[in-house]
Amino acid sequence: MIVGFRALVPTGGLAGWRLLDRTLDSQLARAAASPAIARDVAYMEAHLPETTTAQDLVDDPRLLRIVATAFGLESEVPKKAFLRKVLESDLGDPSSFANRLTDRRYRTMAVALGLSGASGEPSTADPALLKQIGGDYVVTRFESDVGEQNEPLRLALHFRRTIGAIANAASADTSGWFAVMGQPPVREVLQTALGLPDGIGKLDIDRQKALYEAASRKLLGSPSVRALADPAKVDAVITRFVARAGLAEAAPAAGGVALLLGGGSVGAAGIMSILAARAG
Known part of the structure; x- marks a missing residue:
């Protein structure tokens, strides 16, 4: 503080x-x-x-x-x-x-x-x-x-402030994802936004790069980190990250509500689907 x-x-x-x-x-x-x-x-x-x-x-x-x-x-x-x-x-x-x-x-x-x-x-x-x-x-x-x-908001701020240097580097096309993996706060935002699994860091480094490229192609339309030189795509990543992080934070609360409902027709799964729909 x-x-x-x-x-x-x-x-x-x-x-x-x-x-x-x-x-x-x-x-x-x-x-x-x-x-x-x-x-x-x-x-x-x-x-x-x-x-x-x-x-x-x-x-x-x-x-x-x-x-x-x-x-x-x-x-x-x-x-x-x-x-x-x-x-x-x-x-x-x-x-x-x-x-x-x-x-x-x-x-x-x-x-x-x-x-x-x-x-x-x-x-x-x-x-x-x-x-x-x-x-x-x-x-x-x-x-x-x-x-x-709120830790996700801190990570979002840090990501927007620092991703430009990675995306605009001369070596972005060849080593940009390695730069992402070498900066833990940036890696956490992209890993979450791209929907990559928590255990990805245990994989061979080249396999990690391939997974980042595939996920980036799907979400951003390009396998290169250079796509994040576009502020609109940075905003899209942050929006997706914040929404997903918010869902993760809400999961324990949703489970508690389900218990209060006594296992009725809505349940935790139903609550989570409603939250997901609201987050887009």
Whole structure:
């Protein structure tokens, strides 16, 4: 929870998503102006330019928290030795630690900061990077606050914010689905929206890619992640995800209603079919 600020999320499901979408700009402005976030952004802008090594960053707990949060890695902050190893990885070496991690958010952070020492001066004093980290920190803190109230809505916000970089990448046609699989929040949204099974992650990576391609062709009309460069298709995925996530949340309640009905003619299955029809 953001001290002095609370995201407005009065309901979940499609109704909650539409309200959140409609009020997003004003809510983000309020979040950015909240004292706790404003102080953190100012601290980052003052101290990140002084950071020239990975050790410098992990030695400053507050700065590390702010930067890691901006890259969606706030939960990893206690793993200082791990993060230092990520940041010091030679990103030009395919076998380096950061390049071997499945979750690509680590590599994204390492690339942005340039603290490995293998590629010249770090980027930590770059005004464009400071602006990016500050903005992403505000958005990520806001999304986290939304998630404390409704996790599917947080995932939907994150998906819409990040899928464009994957879909528009030069390598989208060949490795786009691998990029999706390497970002857990994005993967969860697409896995749910495309109707893929929970156990898909246990399959061979190429088999996973084939299943994503087949499901994407069916829903989006194209097997390529590049289809999600179209905002209308992104909205279609989010609508489907939020509706399905809402049904999953409603399932226990539907079972309880069926018990109250005493196993009558409606029953849990009937209630779920009604909910599904309403969700489209």
